[in-house]
Amino acid sequence: MDIFAGDIVYSKAGRDKDRPFVVMSVLDTDYVMLADGRVRRTDKPKKKKIKHLAKSGQSSAVIADKINAGLKVTNPDLKKALAEFVEDYDA
Numbered sequence: 001m002d003i004f005a006g007d008i009v010y011s012k013a014g015r016d017k018d019r020p021f022v023v024m025s026v027l028d029t030d031y032v033m034l035a036d037g038r039v040r041r042t043d044k045p046k047k048k049k050i051k052h053l054a055k056s057g058q059s060s061a062v063i064a065d066k067i068n069a070g071l072k073v074t075n076p077d078l079k080k081a082l083a084e085f086v087e088d089y090d091a
Helices: 061-069 077-084
Strands: 007-011 020-026 029-035 046-048 052-058
Touching: 007 029, 007 077, 020 052, 020 061, 020 077
Parallel strands: none
Antiparallel strands: 007 020, 007 052, 020 029, 029 046
């Protein structure tokens, strides 16, 4: 499964099951770092196995551009990006 920084994914396992996240970074072929701006904030992202994720097929270009440019991604940025793509997510 190809996952890139800025992709919006859903957790398939664990206590955060069915919760949307934004991929902050790809560590290797098995792990990524995730944040949502609420529970998992940008200063302490969650390390999760890729096999426990479901791709939504959506990606936030704004977040991906900031990550690739080395700029700081803020928690409000993540909440706004998730609110755009996830129906019942409030920014």
